[in-house]
Amino acid sequence: MNIPLFEIYNDENDVKFISEEIASGKFWAVGSRISEFEEKIADYIGTKHAVSLNSGTSALHAALLSQGIGKNDEVIVPSFTFIATANCALFTGAKPVFADIEETSCGLNPESVENLINKNTKAIIPVHYGGCPCQINELKDIAEDNDLILIEDAAEAFGASVGGKNIATFGDLNVLSFCQNKVITTGEGGAIVTDSDELYEKLNLIRSHGRWEGADYFSSSGLFDYVDLGFNWRMSNLTATLGISQIQKVDKIIELRQKNADYLSKRLLEETDEVIVPDVPKGYDHVFQLFSIFANNRNELIKYLESNGVSSKIYFHPIHQSEFYKNKLKYNVNLPVTESVFEKTITLPMYPSITTEQMDYIAETVGKFYKI
Numbered sequence: 564m565n566i567p568l569f570e571i572y573n574d575e576n577d578v579k580f581i582s583e584e585i586a587s588g589k590f591w592a593v594g595s596r597i598s599e600f601e602e603k604i605a606d607y608i609g610t611k612h613a614v615s616l617n618s619g620t621s622a623l624h625a626a627l628l629s630q631g632i633g634k635n636d637e638v639i640v641p642s643f644t645f646i647a648t649a650n651c652a653l654f655t656g657a658k659p660v661f662a663d664i665e666e667t668s669c670g671l672n673p674e675s676v677e678n679l680i681n682k683n684t685k686a687i688i689p690v691h692y693g694g695c696p697c698q699i700n701e702l703k704d705i706a707e708d709n710d711l712i713l714i715e716d717a718a719e720a721f722g723a724s725v726g727g728k729n730i731a732t733f734g735d736l737n738v739l740s741f742c743q744n745k746v747i748t749t750g751e752g753g754a755i756v757t758d759s760d761e762l763y764e765k766l767n768l769i770r771s772h773g774r775w776e777g778a779d780y781f782s783s784s785g786l787f788d789y790v791d792l793g794f795n796w797r798m799s800n801l802t803a804t805l806g807i808s809q810i811q812k813v814d815k816i817i818e819l820r821q822k823n824a825d826y827l828s829k830r831l832l833e834e835t836d837e838v839i840v841p842d843v844p845k846g847y848d849h850v851f852q853l854f855s856i857f858a859n860n861r862n863e864l865i866k867y868l869e870s871n872g873v874s875s876k877i878y879f880h881p882i883h884q885s886e887f888y889k890n891k892l893k894y895n896v897n898l899p900v901t902e903s904v905f906e907k908t909i910t911l912p913m914y915p916s917i918t919t920e921q922m923d924y925i926a927e928t929v930g931k932f933y934k935i
């Protein structure tokens with residue numbers, strides 16, 4: 564067997580939607596599919612607005628810019644995440660400050676966050692690791708008590724919820740990614756969801772050269788004014804078309820992910836007691852963008868799986884230990900839980916279209932490794 568880490572869930576509708584858009588021979592950059600996709604995102608998550616962007620990274624950057632965060636400001640982030648969560652602070656001239664995580668959700672530990680707040684702190688960016696909600700209610704309270712901006716990095720958690728409330732509705736601004744390994748994907752892409760009309764307008768200007776896109780810039784004879792500094796961070800109309808097709812099946816995708824994660828967890832525990840499978844807290848709806856477990860002798864396990872045709876990966880190497888942060892930026896921080904989680908975590912293949920046979924093979928291969 565040869566089992567990839569992930570496969571993109573796709574169907575005929577994806578091909579039909581994008582083919583029609585291509586065949587139209589127009590509106591490949593800007594077009595009505597963008598606002599259509601945005602309305603569907605906002606409806607699904609339950610926010611007033613969604614602003615699509617060309618990546619989750621641009622979305623994080625735009626979120627900080629929209630709040631005027633920059634030089635001398637500090638932004639509290641986890642280190643156990645994709646590097647964009649921290650880099651977005653650097654992009655604006657601000658300083659990312661790393662808080663530790665707790666082991667159950669692998670999200671920010673509220674106590675660790677509280678200890679880092681000082682007069683320069685402007686924002687907190689919690690991450691919902693691999694689709695598992697972090698302790699977002701507690702973090703929201705901390706942000707409110709200290710007058711800080713809360714930006715949920717929900718890149719990995721589209722469709723997750725806590726106590727019936729959707730992830731990406733807790734923050735002042737909430738970031739989504741539609742990169743290819745996410746719950747739904749447009750290849751590359753991202754969005755910010757918010758209830759604020761003011762932020763919605765600012766974000767529209769930031770993503771498109773400070774220009775208000777009321778009409779189609781490319782085919783309108785009208786003059787477009789530039790009222791602020793902005794970037795070209797627009798999602799293309801072609802890409803948004805794929806997003807519309809993907810969001811139509813998101814409930815099915817999540818159901819399959821959860822069902823498969825349950826099965827794989829059960830099978831792993833039947834094969835070995837050398838691993839710890841995800842333990843989803845009560846009231847948390849985990850969407851399993853990643854299926855990560857804790858495993859003894861993790862590095863040897865990765866090699867053994869590879870030699871037996873099973874892909875795996877370590878999500879994530881802590882950011883504060885990267886060459887860039889450690890040696891170039893001279894970060895010297897101590898995050899005991901982050902470091903111990905990193906030593907044992909391994910992400911196994913698990914995706915909507917994975918078969919029972921494939922999951923049995925993964926579990927049996929893990930089991931065999933511990934019997935050697």
Ligand SMILES: Cc1ncc(COP(=O)(O)O)c(C=O)c1O
Binds near residue numbers: 621648753
């Ligand atoms: C937690 C987290 N934040 C931000 C991003 C950045 O998103 P993108 O890859 O769309 O730029 C990712 C994606 O990998 C992510 O996992």
